[in-house]
Amino acid sequence: MRRTSASPRGSFLVPPPPRRARGTETTAPAGGTRPSREGASMGRYRNPILPGCHPDPSICRFGDRYVLVTSSFEYLPGLPVHVSDDLVNWTLAGHVLHRPGQIDLSGLTSSSGTYAPTVREVNGRLVVVCTVVGPEEGDWAGRTGHFLVTADAPEGPWSDPVWIDGVGGFDPSITVDGDRVWLCGTREAVEGYWPGRTEVWVAELDLASGALLSAPVVIWTGAAVGAVWAEGPHLLPHPDGGWMLLVAEGGTDLEHAVCVAYADRIEGPYVGDAGNPRLSHRDLGPVAPIVAVGHADLVDDIEGRSWATVLALHPVDGRRGILGRRTSLVPVGWADGRPLFAPGIGRVEEVVTAESVPDQRPWPTRVEERFTTERLDLEWNGAGRLPEEIATWGTDGLLLPGGAEPSRTARVSFLGRRLPDENSEASLRLRITPADDGFRAGVLLRVSDAQQLELSVTGAGEAIAVLAGAEIGRLPLGRDAVGDELELTVRIRNLTASLFVGEEEVAFCELDVLAPQPPRGFIGAWVGPVAVGSGEARITRFALSVG
Structure with a gap:
């Protein structure tokens, strides 16, 4: 039985009394098509x-x-x-x-x-x-x-x-x-x-x-x-x-x-x-x-x-x-x-x-950001801070100083935008200037503080892949690569991901841990550049494509 107070409209066990119908209503056929009124587009x-x-x-x-x-x-x-x-x-x-x-x-x-x-x-x-x-x-x-x-x-x-x-x-x-x-x-x-x-x-x-x-x-x-x-x-x-x-x-x-x-x-x-x-x-x-x-x-x-x-x-x-x-x-x-x-x-x-609605226009299948304009695209977000409180940008691209571990809740140096589709590819070009071997920067796929996929290059000249806090791949690049411009790519296909530095695969993984049942939070995936520790990263291009 429903819990509600008595009402002058009558019993709560039956619909409200008939009212004037709003507009013209007919029954639609199956298949997602609503019936049209005469002359309606x-x-x-x-x-x-x-x-x-x-x-x-x-x-x-x-x-x-x-x-x-x-x-x-x-x-x-x-x-x-x-x-x-x-x-x-x-x-x-x-x-x-x-x-x-x-x-x-x-x-x-x-x-x-x-x-x-x-x-x-x-x-x-x-x-x-x-x-x-x-x-x-x-x-x-x-x-x-x-x-x-x-x-x-x-x-x-x-x-x-x-x-x-x-x-x-x-x-x-x-x-x-x-x-x-x-x-x-x-x-x-x-x-x-x-x-x-x-x-x-x-x-x-x-x-x-x-x-x-x-x-x-x-x-x-x-x-x-x-x-x-x-x-x-x-x-x-x-x-x-x-x-x-x-x-x-x-x-x-x-x-x-x-x-x-x-x-x-x-x-x-x-x-x-x-x-x-x-x-x-x-x-x-x-x-x-x-x-x-x-x-x-x-x-x-x-x-x-x-x-x-x-x-x-x-x-x-x-x-x-x-x-x-x-x-x-x-x-x-x-x-x-x-x-x-x-x-x-x-x-x-x-x-x-x-x-009475037009055909929907298709969404863009690719966006590319070089961070050379005064205004950052509106799609970019920071976790707990505004983008301008995290990074600077201008003619030379995005300068991202190192911050706390991305699993922390304060002063994380991450700029992200919503992942648009289950089949997406995020890539960036970056050059790191580390203060020590422990500095790293790269691409972060973030669902929560704990549910993350990261591909980074380190001050020690290595590429590392980390899923939900556990290392899943490592690729030696050599110390000569520190300071070079590198391209990092995270390619997502439904609930799997492939991670690359240049053309070399660093890791392949299942992403079920980022989508547990029952859920552990209320938000979905953001993706973008991240920097951790003492140093800074300069990002000259970020691209996000669907398909």
Whole structure:
């Protein structure tokens, strides 16, 4: 039986009473094709809609554009902001956390940091709310909790954070109701009853100060007795009046799901949809091509059609890959006032044909960076620090001083960008200037502090390959090679990797250790140059290709 309060809408064991249908709704045939309205154009796109690891997507319309923000955890610049004119072709416009002094993530362990942002348009401005989550253990002294930032455009600049005190938890979201703004979020339930039980709360918020104007009211604890990790909540005005709660449940893995509830008042009581979960791949098993679907947000396009962004995992040959959770786009219909995710299909599909979107343009298959311009490409991130706090770049390329071991949580000298595909090749040209034999620099494939693949050259004139802290290959180069420009390549094919210096293979390995089941973190793979110890490396070219 569902746990919920009584509601004037009737029993929570049946759907809400019929409402005016939103638009025209028919049943779609199988095969990923949505039926078209008469005269509507049709386009085809592929999921995911963003390359690489982009979890916890939130979306809104801003003028005639769409704005999408995703989690970035310990990476800076943080909270990437993508924009689109058509929902299927996206451009990275910038980041919410993009300059020194905005936020301190230095020293954070992997999968801590910025969790599950929400983006909304409020009175002509963009507002993002998010949470900084610190490590459960250790002595990290940075500030945790909810904050909000604002900007006049997706490209920024974004304001300094306004911190929201008085309520804990994670996954905050904001909702506008006339001249009032409401904040909702998730926290562990006061009365646990069972492990993983959480509760969704709502409170009125003053945007200018971040002060709560009312005490938090609990509005949801899950769609069923025993339900776990009700999180990622979004409160949305229902098209026929009242409010709709969109919430993720089951945890962000194979049991992930999208659930819905309804209320006449924003503070509830809320009645769960009798068809919950409204979207899930939990019954498809771990070897399905798309799993762990959840964490939905909704947006209406300029023609009034509804769409959802969700996160999902994409297994490789039935095994968990290293790309992490990614963002997909799902058409949404309405029947009797209830949302239908992928109507007629009920699943997130890799290839979708839908009305009123163009054909998706292919992603670039190769990017090359020579680091000779004043501005670094927006795709580059540092772990816990901004790129300009780690390295310098200009006419002679990227100068990367040595830092801490990459398995550490502070002052790691690594610049990375998201691995775009399971079949990718990363290569760089570098010249090292070591202060001692222990210095090394090269290519790092980073999933977490512990889950890494590294190919480096050392001050002693050797190439070494290390997987998850264990050496897997060594190639003598000779001391004469120290100071020469060398080319290092990491070639990934699904869950295997081949590592080369020039044309010589240093190691071949399986990457299952970087993608354990159950997962040990929330992020996927970044790849880029790394330098460790006393010395520096100059990188004159970095290339990342797909295929």
